Amino acid sequence: MIFKQLDDERLVGFLREGQMAAFEEIYRRYWYKLYSIAYHQTGVREDAEELVQEVFLKLWSRRSEVLIRHLGMYLTIAVKNQVYDYIKSQISYRKYQEYLILQEIHQNHHTDEIINFTDLTEAVEKVLNQLPEKSAEVFKRSRFENQSVREIAQGLNLSEKAVEYHITKSLRFLKDNLKEYHSDN
Numbered sequence: 059m060i061f062k063q064l065d066d067e068r069l070v071g072f073l074r075e076g077q078m079a080a081f082e083e084i085y086r087r088y089w090y091k092l093y094s095i096a097y098h099q100t101g102v103r104e105d106a107e108e109l110v111q112e113v114f115l116k117l118w119s120r121r122s123e124v125l126i127r128h129l130g131m132y133l134t135i136a137v138k139n140q141v142y143d144y145i146k147s148q149i150s151y152r153k154y155q156e157y158l159i160l161q162e163i164h165q166n167h168h169t170d171e172i173i174n175f176t177d178l179t180e181a182v183e184k185v186l187n188q189l190p191e192k193s194a195e196v197f198k199r200s201r202f203e204n205q206s207v208r209e210i211a212q213g214l215n216l217s218e219k220a221v222e223y224h225i226t227k228s229l230r231f232l233k234d235n236l237k238e239y240h241s242d243n
Contacts, residue, residue: 066129073121081118084129089114091130092137099141101219109140149207152226159233178236185235189228196221197228 061069061083072080092113096106113136117124126132186194195214199205200221207225211218 070126070129073117076121081114081121084117084133085114088130088133092133095134095137096141099138100144105144109144110137113137113140149222152222156225156229159229181236182232185232186228188235189231192216193224193228193231196224200225 061072061077061079064072064080064083066084066087069080069084073084089110092110093106096109097103100106100109113133116136117133124132186197189197192214196210196216199210199213200207205213207218207221210216210221214221216224
């Protein structure tokens with residue numbers, strides 16, 4: 059049977075029956091559209107490709123369970139949900155990394171080292187002054203003013219991805235330049 063000539067509804071019917079050729083035609087028909095959506099949201103080719111692959115893996119593995127009325131809409135929503143979950147996990151991972159860095163700095167200060175807190179504060183301020191102006195501003199709003207990524211993005215007219223980049227860049231820079239204030243134990 060020539061699957062290229064079939065409409066989406068019939069392709070879905072053959073997909074439910076486990077016809078690999080129907081799945082391959084759906085893949086050919088929709089891969090680029092889904093990739094474009096994922097790439098537009100993530101900005102990273104490899105991540106976008108992986109997210110689209112995950113959508114198609116789920117489609118194949120759940121082919122007999124899922125009721126699909128409009129294939130294009132179903133796949134578009136599926137890739138948007140996949141991107142949303144990915145971005146959410148990236149934000150959670152970044153926050154977890156920040157937490158570990160800050161915990162490491164805090165745990166290494168014993169009672170007799172509290173006097174050094176002033177030195178640390180001055181060192182942090184000095185290191186922040188070495189950052190590019192935009193990165194320092196984003197970091198200060200995030201850490202000292204407790205603004206969310208969205209609030210910072212709106213306030214500075216940046217994308218949320220750019221805000222996350224500046225925060226991550228600032229944390230790495232601080233960690234690299236404040237090594238004398240934390241130990242490896």
